[in-house]
Amino acid sequence: MAAQKQQELKSFSREEVAKHNKPGDLWIIIDAKVYNLSKFAELHPGGESVLYDEEVAGQEATETFFGLHLHEVLLRPSYSRLVIGTIKGEESVIVPDELGAPSKVPYAEPMWLSQNFHSPYYNDSHRRLQREMRAYVDETVYEVAQRCEANGKRPDVELIKDMGKRGINAMRMGPGKHLHGRTLMAGVKGEEFDYFHELVITQELVRMGARGFGDGLQGGMVIGLPPVMNFGSQKLKDEVIEPVLAGEKFICLAISEAFAGSDVMGLRTFAKKSEDGSHYIVNGTKKWITNGTFADYFTTAVKTDEGFAVLLIRRDFGGVETKQIKTSYSTTAGTAYVTFDNVKVPSEYVIGEDGMGIQIVLSNFNHERWVMCCSTIRSSRAICEVLMKWTSQRKAFGKPLNSQAVVRGKLAGIISEAEAAQNWLESVTYQMCKMSYKQQSLFLAGQVALLKSWSTRVSNDIADVSVNLAGGRGLTQSGMGKMIEMFARTSKFDAVLGGSEEILADLGIRQALRLMPENAKL
Numbered sequence: 001m002a003a004q005k006q007q008e009l010k011s012f013s014r015e016e017v018a019k020h021n022k023p024g025d026l027w028i029i030i031d032a033k034v035y036n037l038s039k040f041a042e043l044h045p046g047g048e049s050v051l052y053d054e055e056v057a058g059q060e061a062t063e064t065f066f067g068l069h070l071h072e073v074l075l076r077p078s079y080s081r082l083v084i085g086t087i088k089g090e091e092s093v094i095v096p097d098e099l100g101a102p103s104k105v106p107y108a109e110p111m112w113l114s115q116n117f118h119s120p121y122y123n124d125s126h127r128r129l130q131r132e133m134r135a136y137v138d139e140t141v142y143e144v145a146q147r148c149e150a151n152g153k154r155p156d157v158e159l160i161k162d163m164g165k166r167g168i169n170a171m172r173m174g175p176g177k178h179l180h181g182r183t184l185m186a187g188v189k190g191e192e193f194d195y196f197h198e199l200v201i202t203q204e205l206v207r208m209g210a211r212g213f214g215d216g217l218q219g220g221m222v223i224g225l226p227p228v229m230n231f232g233s234q235k236l237k238d239e240v241i242e243p244v245l246a247g248e249k250f251i252c253l254a255i256s257e258a259f260a261g262s263d264v265m266g267l268r269t270f271a272k273k274s275e276d277g278s279h280y281i282v283n284g285t286k287k288w289i290t291n292g293t294f295a296d297y298f299t300t301a302v303k304t305d306e307g308f309a310v311l312l313i314r315r316d317f318g319g320v321e322t323k324q325i326k327t328s329y330s331t332t333a334g335t336a337y338v339t340f341d342n343v344k345v346p347s348e349y350v351i352g353e354d355g356m357g358i359q360i361v362l363s364n365f366n367h368e369r370w371v372m373c374c375s376t377i378r379s380s381r382a383i384c385e386v387l388m389k390w391t392s393q394r395k396a397f398g399k400p401l402n403s404q405a406v407v408r409g410k411l412a413g414i415i416s417e418a419e420a421a422q423n424w425l426e427s428v429t430y431q432m433c434k435m436s437y438k439q440q441s442l443f444l445a446g447q448v449a450l451l452k453s454w455s456t457r458v459s460n461d462i463a464d465v466s467v468n469l470a471g472g473r474g475l476t477q478s479g480m481g482k483m484i485e486m487f488a489r490t491s492k493f494d495a496v497l498g499g500s501e502e503i504l505a506d507l508g509i510r511q512a513l514r515l516m517p518e519n520a521k522l
């Protein structure tokens, strides 16, 4: 299509273009295309005068342009309209990747997706799913993500419903019976769906670098629905699962409070059982509840006379209020402060049994943490791709940044970390595919805890290096460094949510110490 349009355009010699070099009559050349900026100049966000520079007006401006703008600027319809012709005998070389295709930038993709590399973990169905998911995210999700990140509004319900129809919401809940009988994207059968398919879905969704939006897009479902699926009564399952997977209802997980986070035993929200046992009266507060501002259901950890329970609280029970919390990422995530004031919860809304709360909460953590590893590791790699491009196209002291050994050294450090993290993740994922849910809790809780703790150290390193290499752009929410700015501002979410870095490191070692054979001596 693009090539066809190029053929229909007029072609000019460089000498002809050079004559148009003044206010009111201004042309420039970018990547063998001629842009008429005569009218646009006074609207140019970077100012008019820079365009009249004698090295820009009527001249070849490709290198200058790509040192200052993202490629996506030229692809916006309002700017691509400025193209009036091409340069005789020359062809454009800077073309966006084909929709859904892997990036050709070295280390931009995990090894299994890189040309000429192999992996024992992924089969044809993983590869098909990856291609289709990437195309869907690039074509459909990306624009909505950018808009919602900027205006802070919740992700479009229509998009979530569309994801529901395609089975994406269901796939995000991982392998299991809820997928059986479904034919998913790329013709993947629900029965064959495994943790590598889930890894693919999760990693493709975070590649676009919209951290708050990513959580807004049913982050609450990923952690709030499993207790219902795994421990809920048939009545609760029938009421909740399908509407949530279809994007008609929204759910969140309400555990942390201003009083307690990782130390769940310190929670204060209390559910008092009525004398006749028919209901509970819940009082208390919850804080940092992802999707809480728009959730219909709250999977809520409470203290009871029996110890600890998890209740499914419906907003329409009355007495539930949610207030937006402004965190360092976009309010599109719907992060809430929740208050429960004398909320009357019928006893059939207890998930599992009263007294089982800790077991339910803990059994949820492994999968949640693994999902967070998938996300943080893939977003870290996306930043490596940005830096590979930035350090190639940005010139300082007359040379690309990557001509400096110190810059190459920094790239080596962060790329090695991203590669190591993905490889450890894939190895853990393989174990998950081979183990039952119970075995995973027994043998993998420590591994997953260490992996998450280390992955967020890696993302911290990558955020740090990326801002230093991007300079002021890494501190700016628009333009070339916008992904870096977003990553540096938001990568800490993964280090704190789902168990903080230090707590998880400690958990990993405590789990290992439990398994130390008594007869193991030096």
Ligand code: HEM
Pocket (backbone or CB within 6 Å): 028, 035, 037, 044, 045, 046, 047, 050, 051, 056, 061, 064, 065, 068, 069, 070, 073, 074, 079, 082, 478, 479, 480
């Ligand atoms: C088709 C031609 C051009 C278009 C459509 C265009 C568009 C834009 C846009 C949308 C921005 C806002 C920042 C962003 O989104 O990246 C911008 C900023 C800027 N532009 Fe252009 N531009 C063009 C050509 C040029 C050229 C040839 C120069 C050469 C000097 C230039 C210099 C700048 C500068 C200095 C900024 C500010 C960058 C910053 O804040 O970091 N632009 N331009």
